Amino acid sequence: MAGEFLTDVKTLRERARKHIENGAVTENYKADREQVIKILNEALATEIVCVLRYKRHYYMATGIHAQAVAPEFLEHANEEQAHADLIATRIVQLGGEPNFAPQGLADRSHSEYVPGTDLIDMIKEDLVAERIAIDSYAEMIRFIGDTDPTTRRMLEGILAMEEEHADDLRNLIETLVPEEKK
Numbered sequence: 550m551a552g553e554f555l556t557d558v559k560t561l562r563e564r565a566r567k568h569i570e571n572g573a574v575t576e577n578y579k580a581d582r583e584q585v586i587k588i589l590n591e592a593l594a595t596e597i598v599c600v601l602r603y604k605r606h607y608y609m610a611t612g613i614h615a616q617a618v619a620p621e622f623l624e625h626a627n628e629e630q631a632h633a634d635l636i637a638t639r640i641v642q643l644g645g646e647p648n649f650a651p652q653g654l655a656d657r658s659h660s661e662y663v664p665g666t667d668l669i670d671m672i673k674e675d676l677v678a679e680r681i682a683i684d685s686y687a688e689m690i691r692f693i694g695d696t697d698p699t700t701r702r703m704l705e706g707i708l709a710m711e712e713e714h715a716d717d718l719r720n721l722i723e724t725l726v727p728e729e730k731k
């Protein structure tokens with residue numbers, strides 16, 4: 550019978566009244582909350598490191614193509630910052646604390662902070678970092694499965710944007726690097 554699995558209204562209401570200090574996290578929350586907060590903090594560190602790397606690249610971009618590439622670095626930096634904000638917000642909703650501590654930041658992050666030498670080197674390092682982010686977000690999404698749809702949806706949105714970033718960077722390399730030097 551359709552709808553049989555649904556909890557009756559009375560039980561739903563009673564449950565919601567208990568443990569109201571848990572805010573958005575109800576008894577029905579299916580994921581391992583501590584574990585989700587832990588992986589979200591790793592994602593937060595990854596995003597912060599990406600902001601820092603893109604900012605460095607934005608300010609250090611030189612050469613004849615810098616005018617075309619630097620705005621792309623800045624745009625990515627701002628989008629990574631937006632991801633960090635989404636993730637921090639979700640950590641708090643889940644009753645955790647976002648870890649913004651500079652100590653250990655590079656170790657918590659999945660991607661690396663590489664200053665880069667010239668413009669092409671910077672773009673390549675950014676592409677490597679995006680590919681790491683793509684893999685780790687895909688893994689997080691698989692880990693969460695259907696246990697926490699809100700976190701999952703957020704991660705899927707971020708993943709789609711990291712894929713766009715990687716594609717932008719690949720296009721930049723295509724445009725800037727002559728065929729024989731790739």
Ligand SMILES: [Fe+2]
Nearest residue numbers: 596628629632
């Ligand atoms: Fe990001």
Ligand SMILES: [Fe+2]
Nearest residue numbers: 679710711714
């Ligand atoms: Fe990205």
